[in-house]
Structure formats: structure tokens, C-alpha cells
Amino acid sequence: MNKLLEYLKNSKILEFIDNLEVPAYIVSKDRIIVFWNKAAQSLTGYSQEEVTGKPCAQQVLNHVDRTGIPVCSTELCPLYQAIKNGISVQVPVAVYGLTKNGSRKPFSISGIPIKYNGETIGAIEFFNDAERMDSDMSVAIKIQQAFVPESTEKIEFFYKPSFGLGGDMIYYNPPWVGIIDISGHGIAAALVGMLLRTIFDIVLSFDPPLSGVPLLIENELGKYQLEGLYFTAIFGRLEDDVFKFLDIAHPSPINISKKEILITNNIPPIGFGLSDSYDESVINTHNLQDGNLLLYTDGVSEMKTKRGMLTAEGLASIVDKSDDLTMIYLKVLKERTSPLQEDDVTMVLLRG
Numbered sequence: 050m051n052k053l054l055e056y057l058k059n060s061k062i063l064e065f066i067d068n069l070e071v072p073a074y075i076v077s078k079d080r081i082i083v084f085w086n087k088a089a090q091s092l093t094g095y096s097q098e099e100v101t102g103k104p105c106a107q108q109v110l111n112h113v114d115r116t117g118i119p120v121c122s123t124e125l126c127p128l129y130q131a132i133k134n135g136i137s138v139q140v141p142v143a144v145y146g147l148t149k150n151g152s153r154k155p156f157s158i159s160g161i162p163i164k165y166n167g168e169t170i171g172a173i174e175f176f177n178d179a180e181r182m183d184s185d186m187s188v189a190i191k192i193q194q195a196f197v198p199e200s201t202e203k204i205e206f207f208y209k210p211s212f213g214l215g216g217d218m219i220y221y222n223p224p225w226v227g228i229i230d231i232s233g234h235g236i237a238a239a240l241v242g243m244l245l246r247t248i249f250d251i252v253l254s255f256d257p258p259l260s261g262v263p264l265l266i267e268n269e270l271g272k273y274q275l276e277g278l279y280f281t282a283i284f285g286r287l288e289d290d291v292f293k294f295l296d297i298a299h300p301s302p303i304n305i306s307k308k309e310i311l312i313t314n315n316i317p318p319i320g321f322g323l324s325d326s327y328d329e330s331v332i333n334t335h336n337l338q339d340g341n342l343l344l345y346t347d348g349v350s351e352m353k354t355k356r357g358m359l360t361a362e363g364l365a366s367i368v369d370k371s372d373d374l375t376m377i378y379l380k381v382l383k384e385r386t387s388p389l390q391e392d393d394v395t396m397v398l399l400r401g
Contacts, residue, residue, distance in 0.1 A: 052165065052170050053075075053077050053078070053083065053163065053165075053170045053171040054083060056163070056165050056170060057075070057083070057084065063084055066084065066086050066173070067084075067086045067087055068086075068087075069086060069088060070088055071088055071175050071177060072086065072088040072089035072091070072092045072093070072175070072176050072177060073086045073088065073089060073173055073174065073175045073176070074086065074089050074100070074105070074173070074174055075163070075171060075172070075173045075174075076105055076128055076171055076172055076173075076174070077170075077171050078132055078169070078170060078171055079104075080104055080105050080106060080126075080128055080129070080132070080172075081102065081103065081104055081105075082100050082101050082102065082103055082104075082105050082109065083101060083102075083171070084097070084101065085097040085100050085101060089176075092148075092154075092176075092177075092178060093109075093110065093146065093148045093149060093154075094148050094149030094150055095109060095148075095149050099149075105121060105128065105174075106119075106121035106122050106126070109147070110146035110147055110156075110176075111146070111147045112126075112144040112145065112146050112156070112158070113144065113145050113153070114144055114145070115143075115145070115213050120140070120144050126160075127139065127140050127158055127159055127160030127174060128160040128172045128174050129160075130160060131160035131161055131162040131169075131172040132160075132162060132169055132171070132172050135162050135164065135169045136162065137159065137160065137161045137162070138159065138160045139157075139158070139159035139160075140157070140158050140159070143155040143156060143157055143179040143182055143183045143186065144156055144158060146176070154178065154180070155178070155179040155180055155182070155183035156176040156177060156178065156179050157176065157177050157179040157182060158174055158175070158176040159174070159175050159176075160172050160173070160174050161173050161174075161175070186213055186214070189213075189214055189236070189239065190213045190214060193210075193214055193215070193239055193242070194208070196218075196219075196243075196246065197219060198219060198221040202400070203399070203400050204221075204226065204287070204397065204398065204399055204400065205373060205374050205397070205398040205400070206219055206221070206374070206396075206397055207374035207375070207377075207378060207394070207395065207396040207397075207398075208393075208394075208395050209378070209390065209393070209394045209395075210393045210394075211234065211348070211390045211391060211392050211393050211394075214235055214236055214238070214239040215234065215235075215238065215239060215242075215393035215395070216230065216231040216232070216233050216234050216235070216238025216239065216241070216242065216393055217229065217230055217231070217242075217346050217348070217393040217394075217395035218230075218231060218242040218245060218246065218395075219395060219397060220246065220249050220284070222249075222250070222253065223287070224286045224287050224288050225249075225253055225284075225285070225286060225287075226284075226285065226286075226287050226292075226397065226399075227249075227282050227283060227284030227285065227294075228282065228283050228284075228299075228344045228345070228346060228395055228396075228397050229242075229245065229280050229281070229282040229284070230280060230281045230282065230299065230346045230347060230348075230393075230395070231245065231278070231280045232277070232278055232279050232280065232320070233278075234392075234393070241275065241278060244273065245266075245270070245280065248266060248269045248270060249266065251269065252265045252266055252269060258329075259285060259286060259293060259294075259295060259332055260295075260327040260328060260329050260331055260332055261326065261327070262284065262295070263295065263297060263316060263319055263324040263325075263327065264324045264325060264326055264327070266319055266324070267319050267320070267322065267324040270319065270320060271322070275320075278320050279318045279319060279320025279321050280297075280318060280319055280320055281297050281298045281299040281318045281319075281347075282295070282297040282299055282319070283295070283296055283297070283299050283302060283344045284297065285332075285333075287399060290336055290337040290338050290401050291334065291335075291336055291337070292334070292335045292336075292337065292342060292399055293332050293333070293334050294332070294333050294334075294335070295316060295331060295332065295333070296313040296314060296315050296316070296333060297315075297316055297317075297318060297319060298315055298316070298317055298318040299346075300345060300346070300347050300349075300350045300361055301313055301361055302335070302342050302343060302344050302345075303342070303343040303345075303361065303364060303365045303368065304335070304339065304340035304341070304342060304343075305340065305341050305342070305343050305365075305368040305369065305370055305372060305377075305398075306339075306340030306341050306370040307339075307340045307370075308365050308366065308368065308369075309340075309365065310361050310362065310365050311333070311335065311342075313333045314330065314331050314332070314333055316331050335399075336401075337399055337400065337401030338401045339401075340370070340401070341370060341398060341399065341400045341401060342398070342399040343364075343368065343377070343396065343397075343398055344396065344397040344398075344399070345364070345394075345395070345396045345397075346392075346393060346394065346395045346396075347392065348390075348391075348392035348393045348394045348395065349364060349381060349394055349396065350363075350364055351392065352381060352384070352385050352390075352391075352392075353385065353386050353387050353391070354384045354385060354386055355384075355386055359381065359384055359385075363384070364381070367380045367381070367384065368380070373398070374396045374398050377396065377398075378394065378396070381394075
């Protein structure tokens with residue numbers, strides 16, 4: 050901290066930052082606040098005297114995400130990332146900071162490392178009122194959530210994105226059902242999800258053979274020239290108790306009644322131009338009389354645990370035939386080491 054204070058004292062940076070109209074504060078390498086500008090005081094109500102010398106994670110703004118999970122005490126903290134990696138970091142969504150009057154306000158925040166002779170000696174955080182952005186995001190989240198199907202006695206759906214808006218998608222238009230994982234996260238992936246839903250509706254309106262769906266989707270998607278976009282999926286037709294499906298480079302389904310991972314025929318992800326005119330040999334079949342079938346995205350199987358990633362094998366070991374999706378999610382949370390859900394979690398349970 051002494052090196053940081055000496056550097057700040059000998060430069061004109063404090064005067065410059067104090068006169069900025071953007072709220073900002075400076076922390077040492079251990080994230081103790083050493084400077085708080087006038088705009089930060091105006092936005093939060095805290096004076097410089099009230100906050101300097103205190104840890105930003107414990108005493109002052111106490112940033113949390115939309116679900117109430119602390120950001121400051123995790124690796125999502127932009128100051129932590131800026132100091133650790135020596136690069137500028139921006140949180141892609143609004144976080145909620147505590148103001149002096151006890152209310153929380155949505156802020157957009159970014160962290161920038163402060164370096165001296167190549168060494169990171171502290172960081173500065175810029176933050177601003179994100180009320181408009183948060184309002185727009187809330188509407189977008191409601192719209193996306195409205196497309197999550199209602200569960201029935203035979204089929205259950207679970208959708209919990211990591212940052213409000215997600216890149217996972219559930220498609221349900223009986224007899225068609227699928228779980229789709231779109232590359233990327235956040236707003237862009239959510240918009241692609243809406244586009245994909247429309248493309249699926251168009252393609253499936255002609256009632257094509259299941260094996261022909263990937264090439265048809267690929268051709269439609271190619272019209273939009275979305276370079277680098279691709280998706281994986283489990284997708285098929287559910288008729289009575291028989292689920293005939295394609296495994297499009299996706300995590301393998303699990304028969305939770307028998308705690309077994311299905312061995313499936315795989316085809317390439319859609320979006321790379323690799324889809325072909327497949328024959329029926331690519332189709333997988335599961336009779337739900339042989340057990341309830343769990344479909345899930347890699348936000349579940351790749352969740353970090355003390356033993357590494359959870360994996361499909363780890364998931365199969367903790368599920369039970371009587372579990373609903375909420376119970377499975379809670380079991381997965383018990384295995385997780387990170388306080389954060391780092392990827393979208395989407396599941397579909399087919400019951401016999």
C-alpha cells in the first residue's frame with residue numbers, strides 16, 4: 050500500500066480523478082480503499098472519510114448480482130481480476146451496490162490496474178448508474194423466461210441462466226422437444242436463441258424426417274451470416290413413451306432411474322457447415338418405460354467441484370429416479386466449489 054500511496058502522492062492522478070464526473074475509487078492490492086472521488090460520494094452518499102481505509106468488499110458497496118450473490122468476494126470482482134491479471138476488466142451486467150441510505154442501486158462497473166515500473170500496485174474502479182440498463186435487462190429477462198415451457202406430468206423443464214439472460218434454449222412444440230446450448234452468453238446469445246426458435250418453427254412446420262432437421266436448420270441459419278456461431282443439442286420427437294432423438298455434439302442424456310449414461314450416436318454441432326443429409330442410423334431411441342431421461346447442458350456437467358468438473362459420470366452418481374429437476378439442481382449445488390453459477394443451467398426431464 051505504501052508504494053501505491055507514494056505513487057499517487059507524486060502524480061497528479063488524484064486531482065484528475067477527483068474532478069471526473071464518473072464515480073471512481075482507488076484500492077490497494079489487498080483492495081483497501083485509499084481514494085474516493087466526489088462523483089462517487091454524490092452517487093452513493095458515502096464521503097471519502099467514511100470509506101477510505103476500509104475493504105471495498107466488506108464495508109462499503111457490497112456489490113451483489115441480480116440473484117443476491119456477492120460479487121466483491123468472488124472472482125467476478127473487476128478489481129480482483131484487474132489486480133490479479135494486470136488487465137482492464139468490465140462486468141458485462143449491472144451489479145447492485147449498497148448506498149449510504151441502505152438502498153441498492155444498479156451500477157455498471159469496470160476495473161483498471163494501476164502499474165508502476167511494470168508492477169501492479171493497485172486498481173481503480175469506475176462505476177456509474179445503470180438504472181436504464183437494468184430496466185431494459187429486466188424486460189429482456191421476462192421475455193426470455195416467458196418462452197420457458199410449463200412443466201407437465203410427463204415432462205419437466207428447468208432454466209437458470211448465469212447472468213439473467215442465457216445462451217441455453219428449450220424448444221417444445223409437441224411432439225418436438227429439445228435442449229439447445231448456443232455458443233456464447235448474455236444478450237447476444239439470448240437474441241440468437243430467439244432467432245433459432247423462429248428457425249426451428251419454420252423448419253418443423255413442414256414435418257421433416259428427424260434425420261433431415263440438422264441440415265435444414267444449418268441452411269436456414271446460414272442465411273444470417275452469423276460468423277462463429279454454433280450450437281449443440283439433444284433434439285427429437287416424443288411420442289407416447291418413445292423418445293427418438295439426435296445427439297448433436299451434446300452431453301449424453303442420463304437414465305436417472307438406472308443412474309446410467311446413454312451411449313448415443315453423435316453428429317457435429319450445427320453452425321460450422323458440417324451438417325449432412327443424414328440417414329436414420331444417426332437417430333437414437335429411448336423408451337421411457339426403461340427409465341426417466343435427463344437432458345442437460347454443459348453448465349451442469351462442467352460445474353467445478355473439489356474433484357474437478359462434475360462430469361456426466363458425477364451427475365449420474367448423485368441423481369435418483371424420484372428426483373425432480375429442482376432436487377437435482379440442489380444436489381449439484383452441494384457439489385459446487387465456486388459461490389457462483391458460472392454457466393447457464395438448463396435441464397429437461399422426460400418421465401415414463
